[in-house]
Every structure is written in structure tokens, then in C-alpha cells.
Amino acid sequence: MSTQAKPPSAMKMAVRTAVILFLFVVAFTGLLSAAYLWTLPTIEAAAAGEKMKLIDEVLPRVGYDNDLLKDTVQLQPAAALGQNETSIAYRARKNGEPAALVLEAVAPDGYAGKIRLLIAFAADGAVLGVRVTQHKETPGLGDYVEPQKDKNKEHPWITQFDGLNPGRIDAREWKVKKDGGRFDSVAGATVTPRAVIKAVRKAALYVEENRQQLFAPARGEAK
């Protein structure tokens, strides 16, 4: 590689350096693409498994008897859900009757960006369960909204929503205790629970409003 005999001209140097940098970029981009393509199927399968595991957490399997990963409805982007892309709601049915609805909502105002939630609503609008699926809250501080990270193992923070029907609870009560509401929070980290609490209520009101459309029977096999 070394051409130390005669110092090359500046132009030659520049071209040579640029070509080498370019070759490095090509080589490592190739490496990245190969790794991406090679791992993609495994990652997608793992993600689908994760999804079902998450749904199991908000909605116990005894509550329904259909394959809810197949019984879905497309939701248009809605501010009430914090979504700016179409999202999917999973519909759980028991003996053909609507039993519950699992959908994704986003709390846009977490301490460190968006907090993604998976919420299960019963047919009457009551919250069956909430789980945080993705967040960037401070580890060890705001991340107690995730039950795995919550110090309180018996009654993790996020289970406070279970069984509550936001449609029947006054908006003034639907807040953390610090703001005069009914929900606990950890001192020093109230931004995160505030965001989650707000997002759950908004999603509940959205479900209330769009009940007919959301629980409409599946359109047969034409999906």
C-alpha cells in the first residue's frame, strides 16, 4: 500500500482518500445489510411472539375464545390515541359476542418522549389491563410504569387502572394524587404517570365514541 518514494500531489491524495473512505462505506454498508436481512425473519417471529405475550398480560385467555391476532380492525390515525399512523385493534369475542378490545395508544408527553401502551377494554368500556410496551423513561426512576421494573411487586403501579371505567369517573379524579386525583405515583417521577394516566383516559373516550365501528362483526374471510 505504501507509496513513499515520491509524495503524491494533493489532488491525487484527495481522490485516493475519498476512494478509500467510499470503499469502507460500501464494505460496511454491505455488512450491515447482510446482517439485517439475515436476522430479519427471526426478529419478526420473536416480535410476534412478544405481541401475543403482551396481549396475554392485559387480557387473560379465559375471557375470549377467538384468535384475536386474526380478528383485527384498522384504526385511522387519531389524536385521541396519540397515533399518527394507522394502528391495529384486536377484538376478543366469546361465543361470537364482543368481549374485549385490545388497542395501542401512545402517550406523547412522557419525560423522555413517547410512551407506547397496550390497553384492553371490556365491552362495557372498563379497563381490563394496561401495559407499557415501549418507553424511554429514566431507568430506575420513571420506569416503574413497567411492572417488571416496579419495586412494588404485589400491586404494580400500572394495575391501578384495572377494572376502572374512565367513562364513569370524573375527569378531576382521573389524575395522580399529587394533582388531586386518585392514582399513586412515586415522588420525583410524576411526569411519566401523568402522561400514562392521560393517555388511558383519552383512549377510553375514543373507544366509547367509536364503539359500534370497533366492535362491528368481522367481515368474514374477506380480510
Next chain:
Amino acid sequence: MTREEFRQIAANGVWRQNTSIVQILGLCPLLAVTTNLVNGAMLSLATILVMAISGAAVASLRYLIPHEIRIPVFILIVAALVTVVDLLFNANLHQLYLVLGIFIPLIVTNCIVLARVEAYANKNPPLQSAADGIFMGVGMLWTLSLLGGLRELIGRGTLFSGIDMVFPGLHPLQILPADYPGLLLAMLPPGAFILLGCLIAWKNWIESRAAARSRRRPPEPATAAGCH
């Protein structure tokens, strides 16, 4: 690699040039993740892996990298390798990935990697560079674990919280009484700075005591300015 060389590399990484308490590098991840012992240890383990691989890669390619553009090439190599490690973890060790996941991309921002690539791997053979990466990581491992453990103990009175996510079946230890109110300061970044300062003082105290005993001057602390 001779035994003596290996010993030097190990001593440098683990103690003499310890990344966190001597070189004071990689403070951002240090502040962010050492809120408990498990997080600190996990980030260090992921960093060990990345530093070993990137050290070996840069050392193998060092004759191909023109001096003028070495920094962009290093960043390219490190970023690409970290992403590959990230993808491989995600695909093959999914459970572990869910725990380590957020830490792996963080490593790119950790300037320890770039600093060691520039200071060591660029001038040494692949095997030595990999060893250097590993031992720098081991130095980071014990320091971050200690710091994380102290912050967790003082802040919440527990140790090993989150261990059940890495090894299901193991449980966090409640060291202080369950009604310990906790000290929020220790959990916040200022607490990390204060404890890190104490660790540095402790290390310097040991050094100067050893120096006094052998009647030689204490070693100058090495720092790499301008990179945190």
C-alpha cells in the same frame, strides 16, 4: 503476545488506566445506567463485547486506513459493528436483548470505544487490541457495578434489582430495612457524580499510599481531555 505484555494490558485496563475513574471517559452512559448494579454490569458486559470486536477489527484494518480520515473510518467501523451486534442479539438472544437492548446502541455514543481504537488498536496487532478492549471493559465492569451497587443501596436499600430479568428465578436483595425511605439524590445524576468523585478519591488515596510506602512519586493521573 507475551505473558508480560498481557499482564500490562490487563493491569492498565483494570486499574492503572481505568476508564471510569482514571480516564473519566464515557460519563454519559455512566450517569444514565448506574442507577442499579445490574444495569451497570450489563452495560459493561455489552461494552466489553463491542470493544473486543471493534479493537480487533480496527487493528486488522489499520494498514488500510489512511491517517487523515481515520476518525470517520473508526466511527463507521464501530457504528456498523455495534448495529450488527444489536441485530444478532435481537435475533438469537431475544430475552437477553430485551434487557440489554437499550444499552447496545448507547455504546456507539460511548467514547471509550473510540478512544481505545484511536489510542491502542490503531497502533497494535489485533490480538493485543482485542485484549485491550476486553480489559478496558473489565475495568469499566467493576467500576460501574460498584457505582451502581452503591447508588442502588443508598438510593433504595436494595441490591441486584432487575436480576430476575437476566436470570429468572433470582431475586433482588433487600439489604436495608424495608421501611428505608430511600435517598432520591443517589438515584439522580448528581448522586452519580458525587459517588464517582468518592471512588476517584479512594483510588488516588490507595495510589499515593502505595507510592509513599515505596518512596516513589505517585503516578500522574492520565486523562484524555475533550471526550466524555
